Amino acid sequence: DAKTTQPPSMDCAEGRAAxxxxxxxxxxxxxxxYWYRQIHSQGPQYIIHGLKNNETNEMASLIITEDxxxxxxxxxxxxxxxxxxxxxxxxVARTGNQFYxxxxxxxxxxx
Amino acid sequence: xxxxxxxxxxxxxRRGQEARLRCSPxxxxxxxYWYRQLPEEGLKFMVYLxxxxxxxxxxxxxxxxxxxxxxxxxxxxxxxxxxxxxxxxYFCASSQQGTGDYEQYFGPGTRLTVT
Numbered sequence: 001d002a003k004t005t006q007p008p009s010m011d012c013a014e015g016r017a018a019x020x021x022x023x024x025x026x027x028x029x030x031x032x033x034y035w036y037r038q039i040h041s042q043g044p045q046y047i048i049h050g051l052k053n054n055e056t057n058e059m060a061s062l063i064i065t066e067d068x069x070x071x072x073x074x075x076x077x078x079x080x081x082x083x084x085x086x087x088x089x090x091x092v093a094r095t096g097n098q099f100y101x102x103x104x105x106x107x108x109x110x111x
Numbered sequence: 112x113x114x115x116x117x118x119x120x121x122x123x124x125r126r127g128q129e130a131r132l133r134c135s136p137x138x139x140x141x142x143x144y145w146y147r148q149l150p151e152e153g154l155k156f157m158v159y160l161x162x163x164x165x166x167x168x169x170x171x172x173x174x175x176x177x178x179x180x181x182x183x184x185x186x187x188x189x190x191x192x193x194x195x196x197x198x199x200x201y202f203c204a205s206s207q208q209g210t211g212d213y214e215q216y217f218g219p220g221t222r223l224t225v226t
Binding site for chain 2: 043045100104
């Protein structure tokens with residue numbers, strides 16, 4: 001599975017959009033981009049995933065560049081409860097293929 | 112629909128004792144994954160199981176660690192003769208069968224402390 005690069009930490013003002021970048025320049029054509037987050041040592045929580053089209057759900061939006069070498073997770077209106085470590089993972093969508101978690105981005109939402 | 116359940120949530124063992132960690136997957140999920148998270152680190156894959164089968168144990172330490180997922184009951188991660196370096200959070204995840212484009216749902220974890 002391709003390696004990802006994320007900034008180690010970011011701050012965001014409460015109520016503003018949080019934009020978390022991820023570089024995956026070696027991604028291959030059959031690898032999806034997944035985002036998870038981990039709030040204070042709880043179990044990781046699934047956020048969103050996509051292949052090449054932009055995706056949106058009730059939690060966030062995922063913007064994938066046309067060349068698929070990078071992506072951005074957008075939390076449209078960050079709250080204090082969004083403070084967490086966010087993991088960007090690329091993986092082949094194959095049953096049983098595990099997720100490789102890096103060190104992620106520690107997002108702090110500031111009141 | 113209950114999520115992934117793990118117990119115990121906290122487990123304290125003395126060096127040399129055995130630790131048994133249990134994981135009940137989400138209803139309808141037949142794939143189970145175990146991950147370990149050492150302090151200040153990301154999650155590391157350990158093992159992937161289906162009912163009665165170990166599919167991928169490439170992340171499991173070669174000694175003292177074993178896992179099973181019986182036909183009935185929860186998946187068990189067993190650590191024999193624990194050492195202080197085994198102190199970590201152990202997370203279980205589950206997923207549905209038969210699809211590749213899927214998400215894994217994680218349990219709350221078991222925090223093992225070896226004294």
